[in-house]
Amino acid sequence: MTLLSVDDLSIALPKGADRELAVKDVSFTLEKGEILCIVGESGSGKSMSANALMGLLPEGVRSAGGTIMFGGRNLLDLSETEMLSLRGCEISMIFQEPLSALNPLMRIGDQIAEVFEAHDLLTPRTRRARALELLQEVGLPDPETTIRAYPFQLSGGQRQRVVIAMALALEPQILVADEPTTALDVTTQAQILDLIEELRRKRGMAVLFITHDFGVVADIADRVIVMQSGEVVEAGVADTVLLTPTHPYTRALLDAIPGLAFTGTPRAATEGKPILSVRDLSMTFRTRTSGFFAKPRVVRAVKDVSFDLQKGETIGIVGESGSGKSTLGRCLARLLTPEKGVVKIGGQDISHIKGRALHAHRRRIQMVFQDPFSSLNPRARIGTILTDGLIAYGSDKASARARAAELLTLVDLDPSAMERYPHEFSGGQRQRVGIARALALEPEVIIADEAVSALDVSIQAQVLDLLADLKDRLNLSMIFITHDLRVASQVCDRIIVMQRGEMVEFGPLVQVLGDPQTVYTQSLLDAIPGKAHEKALAAQKEAAL
Amino acid sequence: MLGFIAARLVKAVFILLAILVLNFVLIHAAPGDPAAVMAGEAGAADEKFLQDLRERFGLDQPFAMQLWTYMRGAVQLDLGYSYRQQMPVAELIWDRLPATLLLTATAFVISIVLGVTAGVLAAQAQGTWWDTLISAVALIFYATPLFWVALMASLLFSVVLGWLPGFGYQTIGANYTGLDRVLDVGKHLILPASTLGLFFTAIYMRMTRASMLEVSRLDFVKTARAKGLRNSVIQRRHVLRNALLPVITLAGLQAGQIVGGAVLTETVFAWPGIGRLMFEAISQRDYNVILGVFFISAAMVLLFNLVTDILYGIVDPRIRIAT
């Protein structure tokens, strides 16, 4: 039974935007009880389509044609009052950012009860009872406490469960989920996906699921729509689209997904003196709270980490948010001074040196950062960004500029980029500049901190290729920090798994991913979306041979 | 929450002590004999009085000792003696303080109520002529000197129209009692309090408007809309409450300006508060009174700040519960 049908929907952006239409002639239907995924990269118009269903387009953005038929009515023709009675009741929506999706000043229970109030249902007392039931249903422990809690007292995953509880309160026929798991850790993501799947089954509601992640699509979608620059390029049953894509864009996207590839032979760990040697590294943060009697909050971000990095080797540090992996990286690069422990590079302990001594050794470890938008000074030309370091280490301007041009060629950018500003480049190009900057001082070790996490999947693959290529050509030694095991499996020789500041597992890639020794690593592996799809792909390949 | 308040109290005490040190330093930094500075304009006091002062404050003793003597006195609310007025400064201030408290508190309430209301109206009517009008009026008030508004208001409403009394605290010689007296004081209060509040009304209005618009863009407002809540409910329950947090902070910061502004308003309207006292002391170079009023007005500001801090704690659960 078709619940909702979208025909030739177009959405116009305000004047002066980079294109006229955010969404152009999009058509699809949503059947009762199915999960339909709209997948695409940033700017593909997938979120706009979802917002149009709810009548919640951002200011200045308006629908420019087509129909959205639901229950015999065109949603685009409804008045605001008519939409009000629909929202939250017939069609519900959940969003990407669970941390900011709840009013910080209101108790959870009141925020859930509001849904009933908005539609004049139930009495205050029964609203509370229903809220308790809902919290139970979305799997929140101890609903009695949660109902009185404020959002800041809950974790991201718990908040997303609350948002889902609110969306389900009036048993809507359609749930619109706009990237609901993107901001969550991979294990939490798996739990939320399970929850959505389970609720769909129990209630027979239809889900319109917006995502950029084909792994997620493979795990939950019945049908899928692929969007590119506002247009639908491919649509069909999930398995068909994922296994036999027909449109080149879909194919490119699918090819770019890093798989869990740990079958290749890792490079033989060269014996001998390690280039970087870390012993018992610990870091503790103390934050003072504003209260007078309040104790300072102590966070032991990194606890007793030890490992050796050989020349030419890449060690991956993986873990969820809060595992201390980034803190560890910053301690190694001496952006932070570790609390205790030893960091030796080429035999020299740099863990606690200061001033002139630190300056002398600093250039030996360089970093590539996560966010291509905040890692380049918006007010400096690329040339300045690349030469600042060389000049600080005594190069004259002319030779520094010559070297910068060389570096740009090395990362496949044109040397004319020197005269331009960061905002003139795309995310992937900026990340190339970031890599060139890290290489400028000819470091012995490069630390890549989530260096591809902020990039769209197709760009991600290009940057990973570049890193692999540079690593071979320049015989770089690298620490690769990431939350994504799939990415780690593409570039690393050995893997360190971190949990709450501790190293829980350390070994060759094949061993850690193929035969994990701890429950935690296993749970990380289990949570990776799209594994069933990978198996199907492998089977397909085998059959083809 | 208690810890939070205690921390603020301790801080307030330290600031008061620091102001005393500043006062002491200023007396000694002023050109001329500190005793003469304390006594008022050089030559106004006789030699015996100066000698008294030197002994009492140990002005021939080491600097640290002098500071100690001064602080010990001040902590016991001994703010020195006004030679000009032949009265202890503390007593002078004590007599005038209620009038100033009444004036500043009224102005404070007027400006917050009017400012927040106008700000909410403007934000909700964003982009319409109604918003433009409110914003333009606020902009003009924001650019108008307090004392000039006071002068013009007294000219218009008191001299020309004769609607309201233009000076003083109550009708001289009327000797009202009970409700009549309250009404009489209230009538005298209207002009000074509203002109003092006007400038701050403009500030609160601009702040509330900006804050409302800022909060309207946050994710939880989108969640609220997805629930199917009516816009009026969203504005009141979700937007306004969150938007008021920065306004409360600002209200605390502006309290100091209101107390400072009282000097101007009280001068124009001959309102018998400590601001007027300060103005008189300026022309007589009566330093003890000036410094005393300065100290007490700082204490008033700290009091206003404490109230807004507690208010903030009540509104924001993150402070109420987490500290």
Added chain:
Amino acid sequence: MKAFWFRYRQNRGAVIGLVILALVLLCAVAAPFLFPRSPWSMVQRPFLPPFTMDGLPLGTDALGRDVLSGLFHGARVSLLVGLVSTVVALAIGIPIGALAGYYGGLADDMLMRFTEFFQTIPSFALAIVLLAIFQPSLAYVILAIAIVSWPPVARLVRGEVLSLRHREFVEAATLSGQSNLAIILKQVLPNALPPIIVLASLMVATAILLESSLSFLGLGDPNVMSWGYMIGAARTVLRTAWWLSFIPGIAIVLTVLALNLIGEGLNDALNPRLRRRQS
């Protein structure tokens, strides 16, 4: 620069503000040429109302001084005090805020306690105390205004620096071996500039208001003619010669209004992202 002017021009109020300020500036520059005689000198009988005598379009005050000449010379003082005290306040506030935000920890604690102290004490009362104790001269007026108006600068700069401090490009600059001073001056502060410029334009306006208030109370430099002094001197004759208070007040309102409008225009032009979100 072109794009900047384009965005600034979008705000009609800001353009009007610029025109008004240009006029006031013109008056200030032209004052010694148009009115070479001291604005303190008596030119006619006192209390001459405006528009009653050729050559004295705005009449005379209680001591027979030319009101128009006073206005022109007053513009010089207002703008001078506004600009110089703002520059001094920036010179105090920017380093304090930058150091506190960049180094954090104990330095931040100490510097912010210090700033908070100055922000808590009623600034106008402090300015009065300072000028009552030191002799009121133009330099002291400027200094007193700067001393009471730097704390917001320090807080703003600290906040900006704090948020920029952990941006990845600043960390990258640290890794590339640049000194802390170079990082603050070349990486951090240029990015904190837009809000500082906006605040500065508003501070000039506030400083002009403060100067007029101080002069009104008789705490201005007794040797320079200023708008606040003119209003203060005419206060006692409000009933009989109201225009003597009214006219300089309008001059203050227009100048301060112009500066505030310019501040809003600068805000729109320098923070285009914010602007777009608002419209």
